[in-house]
Amino acid sequence: MNSTKIKNILLEVDSSEIKRIFKEAKAVKQTTLGHDVYLRGLIELSNICTKDCFYCGIRKSNRSVNRYLMTKDEIITSAMFAFEKGFGSIVLQSGERDDENFIAFIENIIEEINYLTSRQLRITLSLGEQTTETYKRWFNSGAHRYLLRIETSNESLYNKIHPTEHSYSNRVNCLSALKEIGYQLGTGVMIGLPFQTIDDLVNDILFFKNMDIDMIGMGPFFEHSQTPLFGQPVDIANSPSQLLELSLKMIAATRISLPKINIAATTALQALNPFGREKGINAGANVVMPNVTLTQYRKDYLLYEDRPCVNDLADDCFDCVIKRIEMTGQKVALFSNGDSLNFLTKNNQLL
Ligand code: SAM
Ligand code: SF4
Ligand code: FES
Numbered sequence: 001m002n003s004t005k006i007k008n009i010l011l012e013v014d015s016s017e018i019k020r021i022f023k024e025a026k027a028v029k030q031t032t033l034g035h036d037v038y039l040r041g042l043i044e045l046s047n048i049c050t051k052d053c054f055y056c057g058i059r060k061s062n063r064s065v066n067r068y069l070m071t072k073d074e075i076i077t078s079a080m081f082a083f084e085k086g087f088g089s090i091v092l093q094s095g096e097r098d099d100e101n102f103i104a105f106i107e108n109i110i111e112e113i114n115y116l117t118s119r120q121l122r123i124t125l126s127l128g129e130q131t132t133e134t135y136k137r138w139f140n141s142g143a144h145r146y147l148l149r150i151e152t153s154n155e156s157l158y159n160k161i162h163p164t165e166h167s168y169s170n171r172v173n174c175l176s177a178l179k180e181i182g183y184q185l186g187t188g189v190m191i192g193l194p195f196q197t198i199d200d201l202v203n204d205i206l207f208f209k210n211m212d213i214d215m216i217g218m219g220p221f222f223e224h225s226q227t228p229l230f231g232q233p234v235d236i237a238n239s240p241s242q243l244l245e246l247s248l249k250m251i252a253a254t255r256i257s258l259p260k261i262n263i264a265a266t267t268a269l270q271a272l273n274p275f276g277r278e279k280g281i282n283a284g285a286n287v288v289m290p291n292v293t294l295t296q297y298r299k300d301y302l303l304y305e306d307r308p309c310v311n312d313l314a315d316d317c318f319d320c321v322i323k324r325i326e327m328t329g330q331k332v333a334l335f336s337n338g339d340s341l342n343f344l345t346k347n348n349q350l351l
Contacts, residue, residue, distance in 0.1 A: 003202050006257065009252060009253040009256075021256075025256050032259040036330070036332075036336065037325045037328075038286065038288075039082075040091050040264075041085075041087045041289075041291075042292060042293065045070045046068060047094075047301050051166065053163075054227055055161055055193070057224035058302070058303060082121070085334075086334030087290075087334075088336045088337035089121060089122035089123065090121060091126055092106070094127055094128075096128030098134065107141045110142050111141050120337075124186070126146070126147040132181070135177055144182070146183040147215065147217055151171075151190055153206075154200045157196060157200060161194075185215070186262075188219070188264075189204045190219065192246065193221045205253055205254050208254060208261075212346070215264070215340050217264040218264075221304075222306075224304045244272040244273050247272070248283040251265070251283045252284050262342075263287065264280075264289055265287070267308055275324075290317040290320075291309050292317070295312065299311075
């Protein structure tokens with residue numbers, strides 16, 4: 001799909017035409033990837049962060065955050081919960097740290113999870129910008145997928161939402177390094193940022209295409225009162241319902257443009273509407289990421305306020321997600337690792 005067609009989707013206002021676009025995107029997903037929806041268990045292992053992104057509630061300058069690092073045993077317990085429930089994979093996510101203690105801690109956890117599950121649980125990392133050497137170390141320990149959102153593909157907008165010491169080109173270089181090493185590569189953007197335009201979102205989808213991305217995790221931006229972006233006007237969506245619709249159009253346009261990739265219906269969609277994730281699946285998403293972090297830590301991983309599932313147990317989220325996915329007429333693919341078809345095709349790994 002070219003940029004004009006993508007832009008037309010994002011600007012569409014006619015509700016029956018929007019419904020038709022979502023139906024088309026879901027049909028593309030079903031024709032290419034079948035009825036399966038994959039689960040990724042999200043483990044938010046630490047909110048300690050050395051960076052200061054202007055949008056994020058756990059940025060280092062937010063002194064009101066109660067900082068934590070889950071213990072190795074707690075992380076393994078969460079991973080084993082996901083494994084035993086039949087999740088094909090987990091995501092280890094955290095604030096960004098690049099000290100040797102942290103790097104070795106993660107290395108050790110990856111090795112232990114692989115040992116305990118006989119490498120049957122795919123491990124995705126979402127641990128921010130690191131050196132190529134660190135990415136290699138974690139890959140060699142047995143983590144083979146990485147999620148690093150570009151946040152926005154517009155460099156000048158990127159610079160407006162980050163302090164000067166954060167670098168857009170470094171983030172792009174990290175994505176290239178991850179691909180080169182052999183990771184299944186995930187990225188994504190926030191939708192509805194202050195200063196963002198519809199053209200920026202069109203270019204985001206073209207960026208996913210040009211970078212040959214395997215997985216997308218994108219979702220709405222929410223302001224957090226303890227961050228510099230709080231109170232900034234947003235031009236492209238003025239209400240939660242508009243932001244939801246725009247986020248769903250982004251999913252649909254991405255699916256129609258890139259049929260073979262994995263696309264997550266993120267928890268942030270659920271913050272806009274109780275059925276936000278189901279709507280994401282109905283607009284072409286094929287991945288859901290239930291939170292399996294121990295409940296005691298969830299209230300301290302507030303990227304934005306009013307996050308869903310903060311007081312729920314991992315078991316509650318599991319049961320809830322299964323029922324909700326079935327409501328969309330799709331099938332939860334338990335005990336399946338859900339590799340990205342885009343990745344398998346280009347690496348000739350299809351059976
Ligand atoms: N520190 C790592 C990084 O930044 O890549 C991983 C964790 S970070 C919390 C994961 C994602 O949360 C970011 O890529 C960003 O898109 C998202 N995020 C942070 N603050 C947000 C907000 N206020 N609204 C929506 N998403 C947000
Ligand atoms: Fe840290 Fe990631 Fe939040 Fe930025 S988005 S402040 S790197 S946790
Ligand atoms: Fe957490 Fe529904 S996914 S309770």
